[in-house]
Amino acid sequence: MNSIPLWIEVVIAVLLVASGGLAVTAALGVVRLKDFFQRMHPPALANTLGAWCVCLGSIIYFSALDGGLTLQAWIVNLLLAITAPVTTVLLARAALFRKRQRGEHVPPPLANIGR
Amino acid sequence: MSPFLTNVTYFTAGCYVLAIALALWRLLRGPSAQDRVLALDLIYVNGLLIVLVLGIRYASQMYFEAALLMALFGFLTSTALAKFLLRGEVVE
Numbered sequence: 001m002n003s004i005p006l007w008i009e010v011v012i013a014v015l016l017v018a019s020g021g022l023a024v025t026a027a028l029g030v031v032r033l034k035d036f037f038q039r040m041h042p043p044a045l046a047n048t049l050g051a052w053c054v055c056l057g058s059i060i061y062f063s064a065l066d067g068g069l070t071l072q073a074w075i076v077n078l079l080l081a082i083t084a085p086v087t088t089v090l091l092a093r094a095a096l097f098r099k100r101q102r103g104e105h106v107p108p109p110l111a112n113i114g115r
Numbered sequence: 116m117s118p119f120l121t122n123v124t125y126f127t128a129g130c131y132v133l134a135i136a137l138a139l140w141r142l143l144r145g146p147s148a149q150d151r152v153l154a155l156d157l158i159y160v161n162g163l164l165i166v167l168v169l170g171i172r173y174a175s176q177m178y179f180e181a182a183l184l185m186a187l188f189g190f191l192t193s194t195a196l197a198k199f200l201l202r203g204e205v206v207e
């Protein structure tokens with residue numbers, strides 16, 4: 001295995017540490033925020049920038065190791081970018097439906113606004 | 116792999132483990148069912164990131180396929196659970 005230069009290692013380390021901090025921030029937000037609709041927001045940190053930083057670090061590492069462009073990690077990000085909004089929208093609709101059924105104070109349905 | 120980068124990967128994996136522990140607290144505590152689904156989704160994403168970091172640590176490309184499968188199954192479980200909360204049945 002050939003070794004990689006120090007400055008590339010530093011770039012990878014910065015990306016990895018940033019990703020770890022973002023993941024902890026997202027989990028702290030999920031624990032500490034008061035309402036469910038507030039709690040829906042922090043996981044997007046881990047889903048987008050956290051995953052992007054790790055994938056970028058992985059791409060840089062394997063590209064430096066192999067001496068060519070290695071883009072396999074990209075597809076994980078692509079899949080996350082497609083699937084995360086679908087999950088979020090379905091979960092928000094489910095939460096709205098359940099809260100409405102329970103008679104809690106939630107925004108009115110959009111269909112009734114124009115009437 | 117240099118000791119510097121090895122330690123950084125361990126630190127990052129430790130951060131993800133901490134995030135999983137916090138999300139697990141929300142999963143066990145969560146007042147409503149949708150909170151638990153949200154926490155499970157976050158746990159899935161953090162596990163995926165751990166696998167990616169392990170791929171960097173051991174310099175192996177095989178970890179990408181595991182991460183891909185985890186992304187796919189995390190999406191499937193979260194969507195199925197959200198559908199279940201929405202209608203009471205998964206397949207209509």
